[in-house]
Amino acid sequence: MSPIWHPFTQHGLGEPIPLIDRAEGARLYDAQGNSWIDAISSWWVTTHGHAHPRIMAAIREQTEKLDQLIFAGWTHEPAEALAAELVRITPDPLTRVFFSDSGSTSVEVALKMALGYWFNIGEARSRILVMEHSYHGDTIGAMSVGERGVYNRAWQPLLFDVGTIPFPAEGREQVALDALEAACAEKPAAFIVEPLILGAGGMLIYPAWVLAEMRAICARHGVLFIADEVMTGWGRTGTRFACDQAGVIPDIVCLSKGLTGGAMPLAVTLCIEPVFEAHYSTDRAKTFYHSSSYTANPIACAAAVANLVIWRDEPVQARIDALAEAQAAHLSLLTGDARIANPRRLGTIAALDVRVRDGGYLSTLAPRLIAFYREQGVLLRPLGNSIYVMPPYCIAPDELAQVWNAIAASLDLDPSP
């Protein structure tokens, strides 16, 4: 028996855990020649497809030169090239790049930057505002700014208190905006939000004008606006970043997942000059005291530089547009089916809810669906009773059709046995 304790896995249920040998494009293969279509991009990270030749070559080349380097007080070419390119492709006010190694740590860094800013300029602001149903990661700080639920109940005594703004559901947008306005008047430090779509919260979509309005409210009150683009970044929502669709320029932005095309763990937190400026001093007490051993690992940075070359040189936007259109067509075939509710799509992400008497995250439906899809040669992982498809942009039309055929067939399962 394997000694591995897997993440988000209830070993007591004895689910089989397939052993994957290799991957290419949108497909995963085991050593026996079975294959699965990776319809959730290996948990939202793989953008251009597995083992993209340019990214693999960049990694190979970098391993010949420099594997790892202390990043406090030292630097290297892949990090410099990546940071310069990130500043170039993001809006002008975002001028500084802080490296870390996962989405959760990029969020921790964002929160620490925000509080460090207020502390260093001598204003007592420390409260964080969040949106209902949000997810920002699984470390203690990231959990604190995320939705409380069954998946973090044991640790709630450790989580810090936050102000929660209601999700701007259709028809309730003004309620959410008014709540943000009122909360901002009490001088919080920052508002952190997943732009346009809440991922782990169930692929909940809200309109760009609401995001723009929320950003304007924060600006009026001097509240730092943190965009967590860990999932939404790198084309998922139809544009390179979700904020682009709303014309929103955040004060701080978190990027990870697709930053390396999904090949290596890496994250960045970008910020506006005043946040950096507040830490810039001859006084060492104002230093931004945050690091992890693998900060800006050169091999991961080389993979990210290759990702940016792909964005520059390949028709990435055209692939995203084509995938978005195909997703819309598949989703429309199920729209009106009495067994589903809330069909929705944003860019390349499509989702729907299975009508079920006993929904919620612990619904027995999700594990049965996952097993069903696995047998159909498809990797899908519904969130409770919400099924979503978020494939790599290289997925072939027949592969995408296989995914949606499996979803259609799964609707014949008894939703609440």
Ligand SMILES: *Cc1c(COP(=O)(O)O)cnc(C)c1O
């Ligand atoms: C996945 C995710 C995170 C956490 O990223 P990890 O790399 O898993 O730590 C944070 N925020 C959002 C919006 C995410 O989807």
